[in-house]
Structures are given as structure tokens and as C-alpha cells.
Amino acid sequence: MHSVPSVRVRLLAHVEACRPDTVCYAGAVGLSxxxxxxxxxxxxxxLFAWLVPTLAWIASLYGGDYFDRELDALVKPHRPVPSGRIPATTARNLMVLLIGAGGLLAVLINPLALLLALPxxxxGIAYAWWLKGKGLWGNVSRGLPTALAFLFGSMTVQPLPAAALVPLALMFWVHDSGSNLLGALCDRDGDRRGGYLTYPVLHGDxxxxxxxxxxHVGWLALAVAWPPAFGDRIDPLAYYLPLAGCAALAWISLRxxxxxxxxxxxxxxxxxxEVLVLERVVLGTFLIAxxxxxxxxxLVCVPSLAVTALARRMMRGRYEPAG
Structure with a gap:
């Protein structure tokens, strides 16, 4: 008979499930x-621009843990759901609750936000439930919500986002699709054992x-080309200097x-x-500057970088043992 986890163990399991080393990013994109x-x-x-994407991000993490519970039981039994520290039904219910709360807040600030919340x-659910094991389709589908978070941020201050922001939304989409592909490369061996046909499993290293x-080339090209065409009201130095830092960190990761x-x-x-999760915090905030x-x-970037770096260090052995 298994013992019931203590309150402390369960709380730490929820902190682990919320991935504090990644959770700062989505809200920063909405703010931008x-x-x-x-x-x-x-x-x-x-507040709405930051909170709604953050709730959606955490919901996607609980959803991923719920839908991946059988795979994780096989290859990552230490994680919160397969280890029994968080019941699968709790992860599912929190996913639904957070999606509902985020959707309600989005509609309160702008009813037209439903046009973004639904897709x-x-x-997000399609990725966790089905598309993750469908090659590049899974990576591209996982990148889309970040682009929508950026457009939602715009909709907290006006009815619809300006057409000039679409290339930047596409930049975030391409960037996060690549980030997800890198994550799939990390998980290649476990996904192969579990029968998940991710892109690295199907096509190799x-x-x-x-x-x-x-x-990498795609998102950077979009970012570099945006100001001359659409950014007549932005500060070029405050745009290109941090963007160069993002490009350098992304290249270190890729190299x-x-x-x-x-x-x-x-x-x-x-x-x-680990390098990429730090880089995208800067990417998520440089447009504000x-x-x-x-x-x-x-005020957003510096604490977010500190939280991300500290959480990554603390969570490395618990959540992503680099075996």
C-alpha cells in the first residue's frame, strides 16, 4: 500500500510541475x-497581458504532464505524475481550471480575445494529446501559442492587433518551434522507447x-527585418542591442x-x-525597451533572468537529469 505524499511533498511537486525555469517567458511576451x-x-x-498567457502556459504544463503520463512512467518515473506526487486527475483538473480562468480573464479585457483563446x-491540447508524436507538426503546433500570446497582449489595449505586429508574432512562432524541436532532441531516446514519432526519432540527429x-535563421531574419518595415516608433539601439545578445546566446545553444x-x-x-531558456527571457522583454x-x-527582465537561472539550477537534478 502506497503512503499518501505529505503536504510539503505535494507542494514541491506542483512547483516542479509548473517549471519555474520556464514560467516567466509567456507573460513577458504578452507584456511586449x-x-x-x-x-x-x-x-x-x-496585468492582464502578463497574467493570461502565464495561466495558459502553466495549464499547458499540467496538460503535458497529464497526456504524457504513460510515456513518463516508462522513461521519466521521477516526474510528479508518474511518481504519484500529483494524481493524474489533479493535473487534468488544474489544466481545465487554468484554461477556464485564463479564457474568462481574456474575454473580460476584450471579448474579441476569444478569437485567439480558442485556437x-x-x-495546446492537440500538441499534448496527439501532435507531439507527429514529427515537425508537433514542434510547429507548440510554437503557435506564444505567437498568439503576443497578439493577445496587443488586444489588451486595442480591439485587434495591428497588422504590423504579425511579423513579430511569426518571429515568436518560429523561435518557439525551434525551442520545442531542441527539447524533442533532448527526449529523443525516451520518445523512441515510448513510440512517439517526433522529428528526431523519425529523421535523426x-x-x-x-x-x-x-x-534559428528564420526567427532572426524576421526580427532583423522588422524595424525598417514597421518599427518607425521604436528605438533602434534599444531594439538591436538586446537582439544581438539574443542572437549570440541562441548561436551558443545551437553550436x-x-x-x-x-x-x-x-x-x-x-x-x-538551458542557454535557450535564458535567451528567450531577453527575447520576450526587449521589445518593451x-x-x-x-x-x-x-524590471521584468532582470528578475525573470534571475528566477529562471536559479530555478534551472535547482531543478536540473530533479526534473531534467542529464543522463
């Missing part, structure tokens, strides 16, 4: 959409590295897997992903 649309956005608008929910390179012996060891992929709110950008 709001500030870029209206640098003078009011505090309650900024974000559909693709060399094709995956080419895909990662293509995603690690490009130069690694084949097959690429899981530890190499995990280290590359470019729109003229440098102080707010620093």
Missing part, C-alpha cells in the same frame, strides 16, 4: 505585445540540427549541438536548452 501597441498602457491592461487552447539551424558527436548525447541537448519603456523592461 501590449507595450508595443501602446507604450502608455494602463497598469490593469499590463491557442485547441493547439543531422536532420534535426538542420531544422534547428533553419528555425553545442552542431559540434556534438553523433548521436548527440542528452546532456549536450539539455545544456543547449524598444518601445521606450526601458525601466519596465529591466
Amino acid at each position: 505585445g501590449a507595450i508595443l501597441s501602446d507604450p502608455a498602457a494602463r497598469p490593469h491592461q499590463l 491557442a487552447t485547441a493547439f 543531422d536532420a534535426t540540427v538542420r531544422g534547428l539551424t533553419g528555425f 553545442g549541438v552542431v559540434r556534438a558527436p553523433r548521436p548527440i548525447a542528452r546532456a549536450v541537448g539539455v545544456r543547449a536548452h 524598444a518601445a521606450g519603456r526601458v525601466g519596465l523592461a529591466a
